[in-house]
Amino acid sequence: xxxxxxxxxxxxxxxxxxxxxxxxxxxxxxxxxxxxxxxxxxxxxxxxxxxxxxxxxxxxxxxxxxxxxxxxxxxxxxxxxxxxxxxxxxxxxxxxxxxxxxxxxxxxxxxxxxxxxxxxxxxxxxxxxxxxxxxxxxxxxxxxxxxxxxxxxxxxxxxxxxxxxxxxxxxxxxxxxxxxxxxxxxxxxxxxxxxxxxxxxxxxxxxxxxxxxxxxxxxxxxxxxxxxxxxxxxxxxxxxxxxxxxxxxxxxxxxxxxxxxxxxxxxxxxxxxxxxxxxxxxxxxxxxxxxxxxxxxxxxxxxxxxxxxxxxxxxxxxxxxxxxxxxxxxxxxxxxxx
Amino acid sequence: xxxxxxxxxxxxxxxxxxxxxxxxxxxxxxxxxxxxxxxxxxxxxxxxxxxxxxxxxxxxxxxxxxxxxxxxxxxxxxxxxxxxxxxxxxxxxxxxxxxxxxxxxxxxxxxxxxxxxxxxxxxxxxxxxxxxxxxxxxxxxxxxxxxxxxxxxxxxxxxxxxxxxxxxxxxxxxxxxxxxxxxxxxxxxxxxxxxxxxxxxxxxxxxxxxxxxxxxxxxxxxxxxxxxxxxxxxxxxxxxxxxxxxxxxxxxxxxxxxxxxxxxxxxxxxxxxxxxxxxxxxxxxxxxxxxxxxxxxxxxxxxxxxxxxxxxxxxxxxxxxxxxxxxxxxxxxxxxxxxxxxxxxxxxxxxxxxxxxxxxxxxxxxxxxxxxxxxxxxxxxxxxxxxxxxxxxxxxxxxxxxxxxxxxxxxxxxxxxxxxxx
Numbered sequence: 042x043x044x045x046x047x048x049x050x051x052x053x054x055x056x057x058x059x060x061x062x063x064x065x066x067x068x069x070x071x072x073x074x075x076x077x078x079x080x081x082x083x084x085x086x087x088x089x090x091x092x093x094x095x096x097x098x099x100x101x102x103x104x105x106x107x108x109x110x111x112x113x114x115x116x117x118x119x120x121x122x123x124x125x126x127x128x129x130x131x132x133x134x135x136x137x138x139x140x141x142x143x144x145x146x147x148x149x150x151x152x153x154x155x156x157x158x159x160x161x162x163x164x165x166x167x168x169x170x171x172x173x174x175x176x177x178x179x180x181x182x183x184x185x186x187x188x189x190x191x192x193x194x195x196x197x198x199x200x201x202x203x204x205x206x207x208x209x210x211x212x213x214x215x216x217x218x219x220x221x222x223x224x225x226x227x228x229x230x231x232x233x234x235x236x237x238x239x240x241x242x243x244x245x246x247x248x249x250x251x252x253x254x255x256x257x258x259x260x261x262x263x264x265x266x267x268x269x270x271x272x273x274x275x276x277x278x279x280x281x282x283x284x285x286x287x288x289x290x291x292x293x294x295x296x297x298x299x300x301x302x303x304x305x306x307x308x309x310x311x312x313x314x315x316x317x318x319x320x321x322x323x324x325x326x327x328x329x330x331x332x333x334x335x336x337x338x339x340x341x342x343x344x345x346x347x348x349x350x351x352x353x354x355x356x357x358x359x360x361x362x363x364x365x366x367x368x369x370x371x372x373x374x375x376x377x378x379x
Numbered sequence: 380x381x382x383x384x385x386x387x388x389x390x391x392x393x394x395x396x397x398x399x400x401x402x403x404x405x406x407x408x409x410x411x412x413x414x415x416x417x418x419x420x421x422x423x424x425x426x427x428x429x430x431x432x433x434x435x436x437x438x439x440x441x442x443x444x445x446x447x448x449x450x451x452x453x454x455x456x457x458x459x460x461x462x463x464x465x466x467x468x469x470x471x472x473x474x475x476x477x478x479x480x481x482x483x484x485x486x487x488x489x490x491x492x493x494x495x496x497x498x499x500x501x502x503x504x505x506x507x508x509x510x511x512x513x514x515x516x517x518x519x520x521x522x523x524x525x526x527x528x529x530x531x532x533x534x535x536x537x538x539x540x541x542x543x544x545x546x547x548x549x550x551x552x553x554x555x556x557x558x559x560x561x562x563x564x565x566x567x568x569x570x571x572x573x574x575x576x577x578x579x580x581x582x583x584x585x586x587x588x589x590x591x592x593x594x595x596x597x598x599x600x601x602x603x604x605x606x607x608x609x610x611x612x613x614x615x616x617x618x619x620x621x622x623x624x625x626x627x628x629x630x631x632x633x634x635x636x637x638x639x640x641x642x643x644x645x646x647x648x649x650x651x652x653x654x655x656x657x658x659x660x661x662x663x664x665x666x667x668x669x670x671x672x673x674x675x676x677x678x679x680x681x682x683x684x685x686x687x688x689x690x691x692x693x694x695x696x697x698x699x700x701x702x703x704x705x706x707x708x709x710x711x712x713x714x715x716x717x718x719x720x721x722x723x724x725x726x727x728x729x730x731x732x733x734x735x736x737x738x739x740x741x742x743x744x745x746x747x748x749x750x751x752x753x754x755x756x757x758x759x760x761x762x763x764x765x766x767x768x769x770x771x772x773x774x775x776x777x778x779x780x781x782x783x784x785x786x787x788x789x790x791x792x793x794x795x796x797x798x799x800x801x
Contacts, residue, residue, distance in 0.1 A: 192758065204460075
């Protein structure tokens with residue numbers, strides 16, 4: 042109740058402020074920091090490390106945008122949002138950019154008046170159960186108690202999945218991933234359901250990850266991506282093309298290691314356009330020529346970000362799968378830099 | 380002949396609005412009122428304007444869209460295909476449930492603790508002081524979360540009841556199961572049920588009324604009415620003859636016998652919970668979220684009510700209890716017949732505000748995942764439809780009407796127990 046009231050008040054106040062100011066880019070430059078909405082703590086995607094610095098896959102995108110716009114990857118104010126508070130935070134202008142495992146759906150895009158600027162992770166909703174339950178398929182979950190994060194698309198998918206399979210379940214709505222983890226481990230629910238990447242990330246933090254299994258069924262499409270408010274297309278373009286720059290850089294083989302060398306000029310015109318040694322793409326965005334170089338310098342290209350935060354060598358251990366480049370059979374396909 | 384001169388006719392001038400003390404205060408009040416109204420109007424207009432600029436004009440059509448989410452504790456039939464309005468209604472009923480249970484428990488506990496705190500027994504009085512100070516001075520949200528954490532972490536999971544070497548067992552000859560997901564108790568069932576009466580067809584606010592329950596209530600009311608008639612007949616006989624006829628078995632049987640007949644006729648029996656699949660099935664399921672919220676809210680509010688009760692009792696002059704003692708009344712009757720009736724008029728007004736507090740505090744339910752009106756309308760519905768302002772406005776209106784209703788009821792009760800002064 043209390044938070045809702047605060048949110049309501051914030052919405053009203055924020056809307057009043059939001060309409061007066063038009064250019065998010067100018068606001069960010071004037072402020073000197075980028076306000077980036079992230080999750081309250083999902084290891085690998087966005088979580089503070091031991092020294093209190095935010096790190097993760099989504100955080101990497103925030104830093105890349107900050108570097109492109111402000112020239113400083115640390116000029117980011119990370120604002121933790123729950124599944125419930127995130128849209129209000131974005132709509133009210135509290136955050137400039139929301140990079141929080143948010144599923145791109147029709148109603149969020151059209152009805153909630155947001156602009157999804159691309160997909161940085163192709164995901165799907167899965168189920169995790171303790172191995173000792175002996176469950177091997179989600180179809181065997183009739184009558185189970187299921188922990189869900191409230192205010193997410195998973196809540197709706199879950200209702201649809203059980204309904205279409207004529208099964209009953211007992212939903213236990215939970216605010217944050219941490220609380221869900223606590224209830225699941227204490228046995229207050231049999232199943233924890235969220236995006237498969239989130240399950241892998243959560244499982245990795247368990248004392249004994251081997252005692253839990255992620256069921257094979259993926260019951261939904263969850264294209265996760267960064268989003269901004271409707272109505273500021275220039276800002277939307279900046280976020281969209283920063284993400285595309287990371288993806289294109291991987292496709293073209295530009296890494297944080299060889300970027301300095303490539304920035305002095307290559308035979309590939311697209312690399313030159315990307316890195317700003319040819320053409321005026323940066324100016325078209327309202328930035329300078331080296332914007333993409335700075336974005337890439339933060340954590341490298343998409344593939345490097347993936348490997349460093351959630352890839353096979355990390356405790357989370359996600360395979361590229363759908364998130365491989367289109368040339369490798371994945372879905373990552375950035376429009377050309379031309 | 381003397382000439383009478385009329386007093387000089389005062390002509391009104393605008394400057395008098397400020398300089399004439401007769402008008403000045405009115406002028407200032409009107410001026411301030413206009414200012415306040417202008418600010419309010421500006422706020423409303425600005426919000427409406429900005430919302431429509433964002434393409435989100437205020438409208439309530441979303442309430443009739445399918446909600447698409449499930450609710451665990453349902454007092455009415457509901458599925459994810461029902462509307463947001465019905466989901467909100469179910470949430471409201473859940474709020475009522477926990478507020479009603481909480482108010483009653485808090486009242487009973489509060490009175491007991493308040494009286495015990497004045498006990499002459501040093502230990503009892505100190506323990507109650509510790510209780511009151513402990514609960515009063517820690518935010519209720521922490522108590523709610525603590526109650527939930529204790530339930531989840533300390534009680535056995537349903538799994539522990541399974542198999543040959545089960546580590547947990549059910550209570551009361553396998554009729555009650557206490558698990559960390561909640562408590563399962565036997566439920567009343569009727570094998571020759573009279574069925575339900577359905578109201579309001581297919582609309583979002585449809586509801587059923589169980590005829591079995593109605594019949595039982597009707598029989599009970601009739602029984603108690605007859606019983607009270609027998610009692611007044613007995614008093615009348617006593618007044619006339621001086622001898623009171625023995626009627627307790629009559630009074631008992633007019634209540635119990637018809638009830639037993641009805642229960643037999645409708646095939647009343649208990650449905651016991653049994654472990655099936657992942658969870659216990661059958662029986663009435665009191666969810667851990669309900670219990671944690673109920674417990675924490677009533678323990679917390681009881682501490683405040685105890686202080687009200689103590690203050691009420693202390694407000695009665697010591698002469699009253701001394702007078703009662705000199706009439707030969709023992710401490711028990713003194714408290715019941717002399718002190719409490721007088722203390723009530725001091726206790727009830729702050730009690731109303733404690734009941735209101737408890738009802739409003741029940742909106743903290745979401746901390747433990749209890750689906751009250753804040754969890755449904757102000758939580759999932761708000762989030763899935765993105766109608767923040769509408770949902771919050773509706774919730775404010777609902778809490779306002781609920782609080783005003785409770786106030787009205789309690790004020791009515793207060794007036795009926797008020798000391799009549801002549």
